[in-house]
Amino acid sequence: MNTAPETHQITPSRIMETALAFFASKTLLSAVKLNVFTVLSGKSLSGKEIQAALKLHDRGVYDFLDALVALGFLNREGFLETARYSNTPETGIFLDKHKPSYMGGFVEMANDRLYPFWGSLEEALLTGQPQNEIKHNGKPLFEELYAKPERLKQFIDAMSGISIGNFMALARKFDFSPYSTLCDIGGAAGILSVEVAKQHPNMSCISADLPTVEPIANEYIASKGMSDRVKTKNVDFFTDEFPQADVITMGMILHDWDLPNKKMLIRKAYNALPEGGAFIAIEALIDDDRRKNAFGLLMSLNMLIEFGVAFDFTGADFERWTKEAGFRRVEVIPLAGPSSAAIAYK
Incomplete structure (x- = not known):
């Protein structure tokens, strides 16, 4: 019987997750800017229907939508061409422009102003x-x-x-x-x-x-x-x-x-x-x-x-x-x- 105490394995996972957190951030910012959650207001749509509504290029449609699923911002039933996408309870309440609870204004400003400015954080810290x-x-x-x-x-x-x-x-x-x-x-x-x-x-x-x-x-x-x-x-x-x-x-x-x-x-x-x-x-x-x-x-x-x-x-x-x-x-x-x-x- 192995009685050696368990040791905590040190991994770079959290470093990588945080270092590339801007991938997830920009994906959400872009979804709000493109009105993904408003287009899905109260309904489910296929990837092609969302693509047509938002005028998206073929290349990124399913990567974009499935990334939003993986990040917890969309629900999905089906797979790729058969998939139907819908809002989660949170995005349906807070990121649908038709709702009085819409808080996407801040997200839009983050996309348009703060996102590019934060690229100069090093300069701010130095100066x-x-x-x-x-x-x-x-x-x-x-x-x-x-x-x-x-x-x-x-x-x-x-x-x-x-x-x-x-x-x-x-x-x-x-x-x-x-x-x-x-x-x-x-x-x-x-x-x-x-x-x-x-x-x-x-x-x-x-x-x-x-x-x-x-x-x-x-x-x-x-x-x-x-x-x-x-x-x-x-x-x-x-x-x-x-x-x-x-x-x-x-x-x-x-x-x-x-x-x-x-x-x-x-x-x-x-x-x-x-x-x-x-x-x-x-x-x-x-x-x-x-x-x-x-x-x-x-x-x-x-x-x-x-x-x-x-x-x-x-x-x-x-x-x-x-x-x-x-x-x-x-x-x-x-x-x-x-x-x-x-x-x-x-």
Whole structure:
């Protein structure tokens, strides 16, 4: 009888899987960009039918579709020419443009903007300089985004797609009963305000952003029948004080800036709140030990690529900065996936 202890065999499998993870990433990004999951909305189709709908070349059709099956993004019955393909529950909910839960806007932006920029990560790490539009035309990211309506719409759709699950979770998990007013700073399409107002009849909300965003937000708010409970307001958070409210929220705003600007935004939030008010920052908070939330750490690298000086942060960082501003207590509520709500009480 062999009584020797089992030894763990070291293999390069995880190295290879991660080194070539961009194969899988680009396959999914391309599927969203080509509308694979929308074409399959509520039905199954053959490979030839999908090929005709998407105008794909013969060579890659089955490799592409079967790769999506192997990656878990499509279901399949049959084989090659006899196969019928359909969405999985996840892709049917989140990547079908016909669904209000569609989050493909973020995936589309990842394909069009982030994917090529991440090819320059080494340069960002060596120089500390952003690798986005500013590298090619000298214009800062937000100036470039806000100057082109189609770019701005894509960016807002992207932020909406990555954030809606978090906003729904916040509206469900945070106790809004002691409060009556909310102002969402950098509110984009107004999704956070709409979700809170929908779930809490006691709340009146303001979605505050720059004037170019206001038509997009008003259209979304009206489409949800919430125009009586959710209003928009033009606010430049660098030059304006924040509107007074019981709750101030920021969804993926703080991580866009360097430390002095983070602290400036926190001070403005403190000044806009009454005693007992709450400041809520929704972010992909890095765990305090910086070992577990890989998404948060990778998002911080994305901030390096986008802005150079910007970075993501831990709950402990947030607590230190907010208490320095005068907040008395902090808590963290997990939301969807790797994201959390960091909450500071005045």
